[in-house]
Structure formats: structure tokens, C-alpha cells
Amino acid sequence: MEEILKVAIVQTSLDNKAGWSIYSADRPKVNVMEAVRVWNEIIHTVDDYVNLDDTRKPDVILIPEFSVAEQFENEIRKLADQSGSIIITGLDFKVNENEVRNQALVAIPYRWPRGFRKSRAKTFYFGKHFPAAIEKKFLEEDCGKKFVSCNEVYVLDAGDYGRIGLAICADFYDIERYALYKGRIQHLFILAYNKDVKSFLFLAESISRLVYCNVIICNTGHYGGSICFSLKEKEYQRYIYRHEGANLFTSQIVELPVKSFKESQKAKGASGYKNPPPEYELYNDVEEDEDI
Numbered sequence: 001m002e003e004i005l006k007v008a009i010v011q012t013s014l015d016n017k018a019g020w021s022i023y024s025a026d027r028p029k030v031n032v033m034e035a036v037r038v039w040n041e042i043i044h045t046v047d048d049y050v051n052l053d054d055t056r057k058p059d060v061i062l063i064p065e066f067s068v069a070e071q072f073e074n075e076i077r078k079l080a081d082q083s084g085s086i087i088i089t090g091l092d093f094k095v096n097e098n099e100v101r102n103q104a105l106v107a108i109p110y111r112w113p114r115g116f117r118k119s120r121a122k123t124f125y126f127g128k129h130f131p132a133a134i135e136k137k138f139l140e141e142d143c144g145k146k147f148v149s150c151n152e153v154y155v156l157d158a159g160d161y162g163r164i165g166l167a168i169c170a171d172f173y174d175i176e177r178y179a180l181y182k183g184r185i186q187h188l189f190i191l192a193y194n195k196d197v198k199s200f201l202f203l204a205e206s207i208s209r210l211v212y213c214n215v216i217i218c219n220t221g222h223y224g225g226s227i228c229f230s231l232k233e234k235e236y237q238r239y240i241y242r243h244e245g246a247n248l249f250t251s252q253i254v255e256l257p258v259k260s261f262k263e264s265q266k267a268k269g270a271s272g273y274k275n276p277p278p279e280y281e282l283y284n285d286v287e288e289d290e291d292i
Contacts, residue, residue: 001259008058035069062218065090080107080121102128128168162186197225
């Protein structure tokens, strides 16, 4: 196992009022001007990462819910190849006639993490199961569309960097999801567009303890509140990163423990970490479990 996983948290400043309107002919697609503005934030940030020394480059780049409009979706694959990083980003609403999905894209560069610029990144999508109340109202009442839930639960196996659970915003409240994740992941990544940042702050620590994993919330800079939390034994070490403040674009590379944390999972508690929840068991292979 690797000692650490380096994750870049890119907190774009997408403004929902500027992005979506019930008066738009293309509803519920994001406004072109807002889409371009946010895309410029993304490409300038990734360009900075490309120019970093290899020892400092992020292994994974997280971008919040809704951040990438449809016209830029194919560019994410190129950015993954150029940076050599896995990119996990939220996408604009996927509209198919009267049905709408909320999805995220995962782009994995060729021979990650050691090789890149060799071929186009491989990709897959995962979706949101539970829409937020305001999201459901906007789609179904204002736009006359039906929200279609994603009923699958995804685990990204990053090899020596650990296994990663993936979720979008309101699915962070899904207790059944954490019963499946318990004992099966080392990290949990949540892409969010959430204004109730205090609730997510408290949930980050609670879910981390229940599932026994590292937690990152990549939230929109329109509301702030991106978090990186690890179950370190000493309290002052647990919040690896925490950003507060509205209407702020920012990015930060954080380091998640991998090898030492997995040893703690196996030993059901080890020096440097909090003890796992009662009856905690670490599964050896996600593929053997038909529930995932």
C-alpha cells in the first residue's frame, strides 16, 4: 500500500441563480455564460497542477456537483490525460425528453498513477439517488421533468491507494449506503452543491466513525464548506482541511493516509487512529460481494 493519497479539492464558484432559470428555453440546462466562467476556473487550476513537480501532483482531482456543462464533458478526459490525475467531477443535468438525471463523471488516465499522455482516459458515470428538496421542486414543478434515481452504489478500487466510495450531495444522508460501505472502503468522496454546510460538517465526522474511513466533501464555493476529515487519534489532526466562506473559488491539495489507516482497519484499531465501530470487519475483496 502507498503511504498517502494526494487529493485536489477544487471548489468552483458556480452560482445556481445565474446558472439555471425556469425562464430559460433550455431548462434545466446551465446558462452558457456561467458554464464558461466555471470551466475557466477548472482549466486554470488543472493547468497549475500539470506544472507541479511530480512528487507534488495530485493523484485525484475532485470537482463539485453540477460544475461541468455538457459542452465541456469530453474535455475532462483530456485534462485527466494531461494531468495524470483521476478526475471526479459533477456534471450538469442529463436531460432525455422528460427525464432528468444528476450524474458525475470519473476519468482515469492511461496506466494511472504512473503513466499518462499515452491514450485517452477511461471513463464511467455514477449518479445521484436522492434529489435535494429544492432540486426536486425545480425539476418536477418548475421544469415539468421527472427525476430518475441512480440505484447503484459505486466503489472505485484505486489499488495501492485504497478503495473509494462515491456519492453526490443529498446521498450523504443515505444510511443504507453506509451499511454497504462499512468495511469495504478506505475513503469516501462526496461531490456537493450544498448550502447547509454545518450539517455536512457534522455528518463528515459521524459517517467517518460509522463507516471507518477518510471523508472528503468537495462543495461549491458559492456556499463554501469543503472538508477533509480523517480518524486520527489526536483531535487537532482530524480536520486535514476545512474551508469556510461563501462566494469563494479555491483549490487545495490534501494528503489522506492510506497504508497506516488500512493497518488500523485490519487490526480494528492501531496507534495513531481512533478505534473502529463495534463489530467492524474489513472485507478483503469488494468483487466477492454481490451487494456492491
